Amino acid sequence: MGGIVRCNWVLFSQNLLESISNTMLIHINAGDCLYYQTKLLDVFCHLYLFDYQTLIAHIHALYDFQNITKNFIYKNIKMKKILNLLCFIYASVLLGQTTVSGVVTNGQNQPVNGAQITISKPYTTLTTNNKGYFETTITLEQNATISCSAIHYETQSKKLDMAQQNTIVNFKLTESFFQMDEVVVSTAFQKLQSQNVIKVTHQTTKSMQQKGATTLIEGVASVPGVTQIATGTSIGKPVIRGLSGNRVLVYSQGIRVENQQFGDEHGLGLNDAGIESVEIIKGPASLLYGSDALGGVLYFNPEKMALPKEWKINFNQKWFSNTHGSHSTLGVKTATEKWSFLARASHNSHADYKIPEGQRITNSRYNESDLKAAIGYKHRQLSSVVRYNWNKLDIGLPYFDTENQSLSKKTAFPKQAVTNHLWSINNTLTFTKSVLEFNMGYIANLRNEFEDSDVALLNMKLQTVNYDLKYHLPKIKRNGATQIETIIGIQGMSQTNRNFGEELLIPNAKTVDFGILGTTHIEWNKQVLEGGIRFDNRQIDTENHGPLSEPGSFEALNRRFDSWNFSLGYKTHVNKNLLLRVHLASGFRAPNLAELTSNGIHEGTNRYEIGNAHLKNEQNIQTDLNLEYQSKHFELFVNGFYNGISNFIYISPLGIDIEDAPAFEYTQANSRLLGGEVGVHFHPHPLDWLHFESSFETVNGKLQSGAYLPLIPANRWNNTLKAVLNPNKWFTEGYVFANWQTTFAQHKVHAFETPSNEYSLLNFGFGGKVPLGKSFLNLHLNINNMLNTSYIAHLSRLKTEGIPNIGRNFSVGIDWQF
Incomplete structure (x- = not known):
């Protein structure tokens, strides 16, 4: 397998260096080309590894390669610029990728199926499978956190290290008798409810359906502080603390919904199927x-x-x-x-x-x-x-x-x-x-x-x-x-x-x-x-x-x-x-x-x-x-x-x-x-x-x-x-x-x-x-x-x-x- 990879690498690197040579109007002799291939291979053959320290070492090797060949590079300014650019792209893009995975269990070490995993920045949500396992690959932002929440368990939150390219985060949940702490999407900074300066009520569609609600708005109207202006069982308009119509804004799919909401007999136009929560x-x-x-x-x-x-x-x-x-x-x-x-x-x-x-x-x-x-x-x-x-x-x-x-x-x-x-x-x-x-x-x-x-x-x-x-x-x-x-x-x-x-x-x-x-x-x-x-x-x-x-x-x-x-x-x-x-x-x-x-x-x-x-x-x-x-x-x-x-x-x-x-x-x-x-x-x-x-x-x-x-x-x-x-x-x-x-x-x-x-x-x-x-x-x-x-x-x-x-x-x- 290693021979195949190296053979493919030689062909690829030869083509790459030939393209650079033609594009930059510079000459790369056979000896230099072989040296460049060897040094570049030392870096890029680790693309499939997840050890951060090893990758960093080889990024440094690439810069050492520039220093060793500085006489050639200084004579060819354009070649130096493009190699610097390649180093920057490689370091910022490849190393920014982080695979975050883990297992969620309860106090009896049993896997928790359907637990919600939320990563703060960038905002990412996923759920565990029947083995309690989760995995995602993303580019983390500085000071990112990961939280785990599940029904009947206390929400847990941990900090993520963006320097680690393969991060394993396991959660062992303890039982909770009250509602779990949810990440709130509708606020600017998308924090856990306990971290917000305003109280935001969260209801899952599943919980509203368990109440026997016939329509989406009927389920929403069961929340304290929310009612509806209803025309029979088919049309309902939300009322929040006495205000309704154009005074209540509705968002779906991340965009504001506009549907002639000035009329009391004009409903939401939304169905609860395919809606996770409100x-x-x-x-x-x-x-x-x-x-x-x-x-x-x-x-x-x-x-x-x-x-x-x-x-x-x-x-x-x-x-x-x-x-x-x-x-x-x-x-x-x-x-x-x-x-x-x-x-x-x-x-x-x-x-x-x-x-x-x-x-x-x-x-x-x-x-x-x-x-x-x-x-x-x-x-x-x-x-x-x-x-x-x-x-x-x-x-x-x-x-x-x-x-x-x-x-x-x-x-x-x-x-x-x-x-x-x-x-x-x-x-x-x-x-x-x-x-x-x-x-x-x-x-x-x-x-x-x-x-x-x-x-x-x-x-x-x-x-x-x-x-x-x-x-x-x-x-x-x-x-x-x-x-x-x-x-x-x-x-x-x-x-x-x-x-x-x-x-x-x-x-x-x-x-x-x-x-x-x-x-x-x-x-x-x-x-x-x-x-x-x-x-x-x-x-x-x-x-x-x-x-x-x-x-x-x-x-x-x-x-x-x-x-x-x-x-x-x-x-x-x-x-x-x-x-x-x-x-x-x-x-x-x-x-x-x-x-x-x-x-x-x-x-x-x-x-x-x-x-x-x-x-x-x-x-x-x-x-x-x-x-x-x-x-x-x-x-x-x-x-x-x-x-x-x-x-x-x-x-x-x-x-x-x-x-x-x-x-x-x-x-x-x-x-x-x-x-x-x-x-x-x-x-x-x-x-x-x-x-x-x-x-x-x-x-x-x-x-x-x-x-x-x-x-x-x-x-x-x-x-x-x-x-x-x-x-x-x-x-x-x-x-x-x-x-x-x-x-x-x-x-x-x-x-x-x-x-x-x-x-x-x-x-x-x-x-x-x-x-x-x-x-x-x-x-x-x-x-x-x-x-x-x-x-x-x-x-x-x-x-x-x-x-x-x-x-x-x-x-x-x-x-x-x-």
Whole structure:
């Protein structure tokens, strides 16, 4: 084998030196050529070794070779330059590569399957196989760390030595009775949750599915501080601490999702298949995300790629009794050392939902198809992933009709047909001491609304291109303990809206965003200080439509909106059990097209809406206080906030009718919101398998005049009793829980709202994992609204028609991993 390698080397080096000689117009005689080959071979024959010291020694040999032959090289300056360049490239690129591997075991020295391994810089995630093994080859940044987290175990973190080319890091996990410490992707520096200056809530899609959630937004709405504005079971819009619509920004595949989110009946357009988890920032995040992040951010993390040399296939099927619903998902993924690939297809179908009184709500049926695909490439300093998501929704708009009861899943009129295309490319380029991240995305949102025929009266196409460039400057270490990290970046968006139907909600328009930011993270003695500043500009240009004196017309608009924003946070460990966070941040939101230009009947709301072309930016400053106490058997958190918003935009009744519909106009006033969440989690020792969780959330919103803000959720109290079961090797990761949720009456309502009554729901769940040879089956059974309670949620869009929410619903799910 060695002879073959040396023979190939001789041919290669002869060709290389001949090319250099011809290119540089210099002569290399036979004796010199032989000497160069020998010296170069001493260096490059070690390409397949992983011993750092040996490689360094041979790099020095290459420089010795230059010194020995200096008489020749000094006479041939160009030859010297190219050899120096070769040495530099070899040293910086080859030696920058590090193979990190290891094994994760528990206290009984058993391998931990599915543990999440996270490397900080560059941000890399992978999972262990059934032997607890993991391996990846990357270019490490200075002061990189590796962490290991798994359900029911404490998170561990270690520093990595970038000087070692073959690094073995083993983890022996100890049992934990509380939630593992996750790496947060949605924050600037992607630290562990315990190292962040703001509290970010993390929920896996798996945990939301275990609660029996029918849709992605229903699962997200179970998080304290988050609710939804719902239209039946098919359409839901997130509400974070009383703010919704364009005040809550949604990210998926690393790019912002734009889908005409100004409408309450416009859903997310995202399916839970192929989504790993969601991170929720409650409060202004304009420093990182710009306009529309005034109220918070939902950051959906896509499914992870497979490990090198691994094939994974899974099939997921869920059934729902109330709607005769079905969710089917099939996914496949694989990877080599450099390339990775995944594809996932899903289809959801539901009939009309049944209320506790026994009737079905006509046309609450819907169908959804979804396709996700991704290709990844990782080699040396470069990591790149291209993702695509196609989502098609066929949604009926519900109404109450006791004479028209059906189990058909084919939507009737009126209805919506919405198609979304999301393309994204996420790139990370890692240098010796710094990192460059560049993300780009393209989103096409096609919305068609039908009233009584197959001809769409409303036909809109929204196209958005956005980009995000961030540079992580080299870290600075002071006095051995203080660490300073800084990020600078630019973000932008170009968006066009076009109308092709008879009806227009908003005019043809173009929106252009540009933002520039800088933020710094300082860490010392378990304390963290983080701050930053950002400038944003948004330009909106619209077109004329129709005679300006008639209803439904639009006058051309040209507006520019600028805003400066900041963020400042501090985190400290008061003692080994108590953590304190204080955060002060500003945010802004430019008025959307509907607020600026509306002039007609909005069929989704049954009112005539009039825009206001003179609206100003919404601007807010929010203060957050977070306390977390955690011991071995008890956990407590307290989150409090105060949010002052200048120029809050809301719609107000005019007291007249236009075209037989009540007229409303957009206006502005200062406002404030305050509230928070408090929760406990404990288990009575020695019954460590038994867990009790309880949380309470509240928010109060008022205008400067003293009137209540619209669409403020009612107070909610949530209690869960859960047992973790592992009876034998044939049934693992088992659980059974009962959940009691009380939503209190809401009497603090806006002028055009009505009060809501209190109600309580009992939910039940059971599940676990069954090994099947080399594959396994995840099972879960849920009963939601177990007592078949009749209620109408305060934020239900069907409330004005007196239509109750869904009644008792059994669901069964299987997830076969092989």
